[in-house]
Amino acid sequence: MNLPSSLKNTACKNMDKTAYYFMDKPVTYGELDAAVSKFANGLKKLGLEKGDHIALLLGNSPQFIIALYGAMRAGISTIPVNPIYTPNEIQYILENGDVKAVVALDMFVPFVDAVDAHLPKVEHYIICETGPAQTRTEYTHPKLKSFSRILEESFPVAEEVPLDDDDTAVILYTSGTTGKPKGAMLTHKNLYSNASDIGEYLRMSSRDRVITALPMFHVFCLSVAVNAPLISGATLLILPKFSPKEVFRVAKKYEATIFAGVPTMYNYLYQYEAGTPKDFATLRLCISGGASMPVALLKNFEKKFNVLISEGYGLSEASPVTCFNPLDRPRKPGSIGTNIVHVENKVVDELGNEVPVGEVGELVVRGPNVMKGYYKMPEETAATIRNGWLYTGDLARMDEDGYFYIVDRKKDMVIVGGFNVYPREVEEVLYDHPDVVEAAAVGIPDPNQGEVVKVFVVSKNESLTEEELLGYCRERLAKYKVPQEIEFLDELPKNTTGKILRRSLKEQVLKKQSSKS
Structure with a gap:
């Protein structure tokens, strides 16, 4: 089975069932x-x-x-x-x-x-x-x-x-540590299995009405808020873009049952004064992913709207979901949950050996959802998929109940409102500027987007301004990748081999923020 065949089967069985609403216009599966x-x-x-x-x-x-x-x-x-x-x-x-x-x-x-x-x-x-x-x-x-x-x-x-199951259905370009995006090849089997397993894990059915407000080009939305509902025969409530006002309106008007979003969205919904619990009265489940949700936000949101939030974890290379907090057992705030159906996660050391419960290591994944490789990048593929396991690059730990927790990002990734930004991408752009000698990008906490990018620059031109460099970045980077701050330094901290110490720079920022608060 694959996604287009599943859609055809649903249409044959239930031609007149509403597949989606868009701009308040219904369209049937037929x-x-x-x-x-x-x-x-x-x-x-x-x-x-x-x-x-x-x-x-x-x-x-x-x-x-x-x-x-x-x-x-x-x-x-x-x-x-x-x-x-x-x-x-x-x-x-x-x-x-x-x-x-x-x-x-x-x-x-x-x-x-x-x-x-x-x-x-x-x-x-x-x-x-x-x-x-x-x-x-x-x-x-x-x-x-x-x-x-x-x-x-x-x-x-x-x-x-x-x-064929192994035919490439979708290629998702993810930000690369080398500064160039890599195309993760997802097969028909990858996409169908993950959508089917998500639907089963979250108990989706034809009675569900799913608010599709996440961007469809993002794998989180693609699998959780498009493919899984369509496999289940549910109805999509498609929003052209995320808007708290529209989310509340659509949820109330069409009696939505599921909402999927990143923590930034939940923060905006929580802060939106016109939104009331009555608007979300029919919601049975909220799904959060893309970045870790602050525990305080999760608890406050659930208390205000009386709805359950299930946090999960995924990455493009895994189609994307590997974990969700279960619906039939206690959730653990701050955790990404447990293995979803047919997918196995474990935490390993640098030699690939599983570490004891509670110890930190790299999170690795295997299952029918794991990509077949990066497009035209056999060496990158071999480094990422080893002995059938996908090495995520994220540091994690597992507790005695099988719940996983993300501890840090091994690859220095910055997550801005659910979108991945690698420091090297930003740095490469800055290094192209004739007056920039050195640059280092880090992620710093932001109350609205989770994280934003801050850049430290060493310049050979004393008259170079922050606004000039920001304008340079805006012309060459997507909006969410553009730094929120640029700080000029005489030199960047380095180790004995000359490697720039991003962690040291980030610690300086956090220390300053802590002292101000």
Whole structure:
């Protein structure tokens, strides 16, 4: 079984069941499945074949789901891309991912002229119009196609394309420690098994109505708030973007039963004065991931809204979920929970030996959800997957009841509002500035986003300002990767081998913050 086949089965059994609401408009499983088949046929008519790659530069929308499932039904691999990435970041992924077609919003059209000459492998740009159908643009650029026209001109029944469990369904680009993103190849088996196991673990059913407010291009949303509900025959309540006002409105109007979000979202919901427990009266479960939730926030949120929050853990390379706090046993605040169905976690030392209960080591994972590797990176793959175990790079411990706790991030990753930022990515940009001699990026606590990036810089130009460097970063980095603070130093702390000591810099920041409080 795979995701597009599961969708077809649900549509055949329950054609008139509402698959999703978007902008308060309901669409049935029958209508969704027909659109998916039309898009699969449309991709074939454009000359795309099984094994080709397409990229999605879309926000939360029906088009994202139709394109994703349509591509999978046609045997084509999909690369979801954060649409707020800069042109340089997008271009790298499209080049490295050998993308043949891009599905994007119409605001992407000006970008086509700027980068098309640098992307010879891209044959089609499929544009999703945001205006009324009657004002649809007639494109003159030969590579530009209309998403809606593709659906209008295609048949609703797709020719069956044989899909093997090990075929690559999605490639998720994750920030790399080398400064360049790595494409985690997730197979049909990876995605289906994780969505199915999530649904079973969280007891999802056709009666559930899931608020889909996390960004769909992010693997957390993709598996927990899209794939798992669709496998379960549930109804998605799709929000174009996260808004506390809209979350409360949609939850109340459609009697939502599940909400999934990162701690930042829960903080905004908790602080939103107009939100009341009555708005969340039908919620049976809230799911948190992407970063550790402060225990105080978890307890305050649950007390205010009288709803359970289940914290979990995952990473792109594991499709992503490996742990959740169980629903049939006591939760442990601060813990990421226990193994989900069919997935095994353990904590090991540097030699790969499991450490005793309570001791800290690296968290490793194995199961049908573990990726088959990084795209075109065999050495990185071999370093990450060893003897069938995925080495997460996160330091953790396990207690006597089998609950896991993340202790630290071995790879110095910074999590900004649930999004991963590696210090090296930011540093590489700064090192390109002619006046920067050295740079070190660290994550510092932030009450709204969990963490933000702070950078320490050594400059050879005394007149270089913080605002100038921030502007330089804004042009080259996605918004959430841009540093919130830049501090100039005469030199950066280093060890005897000359390695910059990021931990020392972070400790200085925390010490200053502590003394102020």
